[in-house]
Amino acid sequence: MKRSMRAMLVLLVASPLVVSVAAHSADKLVGNAEAGQSEVMMVCAACHGADGNSTNPQYPKLAGQSPEYIEHQLESFHSGKRANSIMAGMAAMLSPQQIADVAAYFSQQKEAPGEVDKDQVALGKSIYEQGVPAVGLPACASCHGARGLGDAAKLVPRIAGQHAEYVEQVLTGWHNGQAWGDGPHAKLALSVGQKLTVAQIHAIAAYVQGLNASP
Ligand code: HEC
Ligand code: HEC
Missing domain, CATH: 1.10.760.10 (Cytochrome c-like domain)
Incomplete structure (x- = not known):
């Protein structure tokens, strides 16, 4: 048992690919708002609006939402903790980097104020x-x-x-x-x-x- 663990460790250290992946996932991904914008235009804008101000009130506004919260909710949709069939599909399509990118883009948009009842x-x-x-x-x-x-x-x-x-x-x-x-x-x-x-x-x-x- 011990011997095979050590063999695995040696393998891990010896393989540059594995090492770089491990190092990468330890860092927090930095979102690129520009890359996020093109992803949003292609996919998310249809429901959430190009600038995150959805016009259909059944879809949440994402403009000005914190990137941390957007990422957290996309992960929850992906894992199924927050059950929504539309968003489960959307979240599954995005890589961790794309999630960081769209979160950066939406968080930097200005939220259009709503009307008071x-x-x-x-x-x-x-x-x-x-x-x-x-x-x-x-x-x-x-x-x-x-x-x-x-x-x-x-x-x-x-x-x-x-x-x-x-x-x-x-x-x-x-x-x-x-x-x-x-x-x-x-x-x-x-x-x-x-x-x-x-x-x-x-x-x-x-x-x-x-x-x-x-x-
Ligand atoms: C077909 C319509 C549709 C598309 C396209 C869509 N969404 Fe959504 N989105 C929804 C709906 C509906 C909800 C609300 C789900 C619920 O009620 O739990 C939602 C919720 C969210 C939330 C949670 C917001 C909150 O305030 O809790 C995030 C984040 C989100 N979407 C991001 C995205 C991103 C990023 C994309 C593009 C990759 C995208 N969505 C594409 C319909 C859509
Ligand atoms: C003790 C702290 C606390 C109180 C009090 C609280 N909230 Fe929240 N609220 C949260 C947290 C934390 C979340 C995120 C939940 C999650 O990620 O599962 C949240 C999420 C929400 C959301 C979902 C937003 C979105 O788009 O995803 C709405 C809407 C909301 N709260 C409204 C309210 C309202 C209205 C009240 C008062 C009646 C309230 N909350 C009281 C902490 C609180």
């Missing part, structure tokens, strides 16, 4: 800023930030200006128990969805779309 603002704002203490739901702002810009280092997404229809769809999925895997963030997201009522989800989704709309 005045009827939903009061309820949405109170949940966003104060949470729902009765059920132990913390304020959305405590994680996503007062202006909804998220926290890239902690993989908390930017949500400001996101389409209400998409946000409602995501929160309703969690509300109904469809988790994005079983990691700590997925469990957290599931509990956020489950602590909200259907009416509260509608209001908070409308509020998020209008967040940060005016300076």
